[in-house]
Amino acid sequence: MTEYSIGVDLGGTNLRAAAVSREGKMLGKIAGRSELQAGRDAVLLDIVSAIKRLIEQNSDRKLVGVGMGVPGFIRFEEGIVVGSNNLPDFEDFPIRDELERLLGEKLILENDANAAALGEKWIGAGRDVDDLVMLTLGTGIGGGIISHGKILRGYLGMAGEIGHITVMADGNPCGCGNRGCLEKHASATAIVAMAKLLHLGDGITSEGVYKLAIEGNERALMIFTAVGEALGIALAGLVNIFNYPLYLLSGGPLPAWDLFAPHMMHEVQKRSYTFREAKTRIEKAALGNEAGLYGAAFLPFQAQEDAKH
Amino acid sequence: MTEYSIGVDLGGTNLRAAAVSREGKMLGKIAGRSELQAGRDAVLLDIVSAIKRLIEQNSDRKLVGVGMGVPGFIRFEEGIVVGSNNLPDFEDFPIRDELERLLGEKLILENDANAAALGEKWIGAGRDVDDLVMLTLGTGIGGGIISHGKILRGYLGMAGEIGHITVMADGNPCGCGNRGCLEKHASATAIVAMAKLLHLGDGITSEGVYKLAIEGNERALMIFTAVGEALGIALAGLVNIFNYPLYLLSGGPLPAWDLFAPHMMHEVQKRSYTFREAKTRIEKAALGNEAGLYGAAFLPFQAQEDAKH
Secondary structure (H helix, E strand, O other): EEEEEEEEOOOOEEEOOOOOOOOOOOOEEEEEOHHHHHHHHHHHHHHHHHHHHHHHHOOOEOOOEEEEEEOOOEEOOOEOOOEEOOHHEOOOOOOOHHHHHHHHOOEEEEEHHHHHHHHHHHHOOOOOOOOEEEEEEEEOOOEEEOOOEOOOOOOOOOOOOOOOEOOOOOEOOOOOOOOOOOOOOOHHHHHHHHHHHHHOOOOOHHHHHHHHHOOOOOHHHHHHHHHHHHHHHHHHHHHHHHHEEEEEEEOOOHHHHHHHHHHHHHHHHOOOOOHHHHOOEEEEEOHHHHHHHHHHHHHHHHHHHHHHH | OOOEEEEEEEEOOOEEEEEEEOOOEEEEEEEEEEOOHHHHHHHHHHHHHHHHHHHHHHHEEEEEEEEEEEOOOEOOOOOOOOOOOOOHHHHOOOOHHHHHHOOOOOOEEEEHHHHHHHHHHOOOOOOOOOOOOEEEEEEEEEEEEEOOOOOOOOOOOOOOOOHHOOOOOOOOOOOOOOOOOHHHHHHHHHHHHHHHEEEEEOOOOHHHHHHHHOOOOOOHHHHHHHHHHHHHHHHHHHHHOOOOEEEEEEEHHHHHHHHHHHHHHHHHHHHHHHHOOOOOEEEEOHHHHHHHHHHHHHHHHHHHHHHHH
């Protein structure tokens, strides 16, 4: 009987689940919205129902386990999520134990950005390396670090907060208390904020700024220069710290790669001796917004391997 | 027959070697100067002679191996040192193989700052944790990262270059090509440079600046404020990236801890949500300039353990 696992990605907006084979082939996927306004119990039942449907669809296969990526910090031992702005109802709630009880299956929790990095390592742009750092550019900037093939969690599951690295000591203020956080200078939200400062139009989105830039709008181009420089400062630091072979970028602003990446690479080249000396790849991630789903599905396979050793 | 190992610390100024028991007790130590001007062969013979004396002194014990810390990047597989400003004669030279041939013993090379971090983890301020980051403040700023009890090397032995993290995007220029590197704002050299900018006297040393500061000199105090802030920005980033339980500082400016640490801690507190949420210690290292010697001596014991698994 061939084995498979189930990955779940619970976000502030979307709830998705997928059955994935040991070889990384997606066997089935269920995508819907996270009905957070309906309350915690409703969301839990949606998760359980999606997983149960996938189990039914794969009744000829053996389920290894369920992995779930969620925004926030994961207290791995307790199986809880803390500090999640997107899932306030689940703060300090025993979500892992409750889902295991409802499902009768083992479930592994992980931070969503960490899961995405693991997914890329498993079957995405990082499948040929054991060590990588991934940045996901969105409303904020999430980070995941893979060390020796595994997620670097830190002692309370809070590692990889790359969006809050300081890139400008006196830069834009951040809700985390810092100033000049990477995500205040290079996220989709930062792109929109800079567009407002440059009077590029009320209600403009980061896609709108991108469109203006490819039409040659000088101010829109300046924004992507600034985004590239901020990313370059952060990446140069990460290259100096880790000397890993691969750094991946993912997320909404990725189509604008050709606009920001030259400035980013220029900064890294200038700011990191290590980058100049050690062949280091800075590339686009490959799995798009399914990276987290694959990474979550990989968690039970990895736990099974670990248990053997 | 009890076992011991030998640690060697080859710096630009000093050459030291010590025999250390498995329990971390120093059994004997030889300290001298690195006579680099006498040429590479003379230095190699000095190293061999020191090690052989220690072996003679411990003839009733069994030698597990020799570890050696050197400034520069270690190409672990090849056993060579590259990019070392302090040891230009050894650039790309097969130092490990040559010493093994002269000694008839196994030798493990490591970067000196990495060795110091490992020493602190073994029997110093980090002996109760498995993960830590250590900064050594000196002429430059060296860094060592211990992950799951082992040195995080990166794929070409270049990880841990914490002295070259950008703390000010447009800060002081650095020989590495970057601007605003931590070591250009917080090393002993940076302290002296700031003292010059503040006209605190020609030829003043970092110790001299410290003396002025404890006498209440306002400008000298400003320097330690700036040092603390730069360290705080870098440490906040490291805490956000690693979420490790312990960060250690070592080196010459450590006596000035009470002058710079309050500013450092203030910055970390302000800039790192992770620091505020997760109990994180930022402390003085315990072994002083012997940390690297102990760390180097621990390398053969660790390799022996690894070989068992």
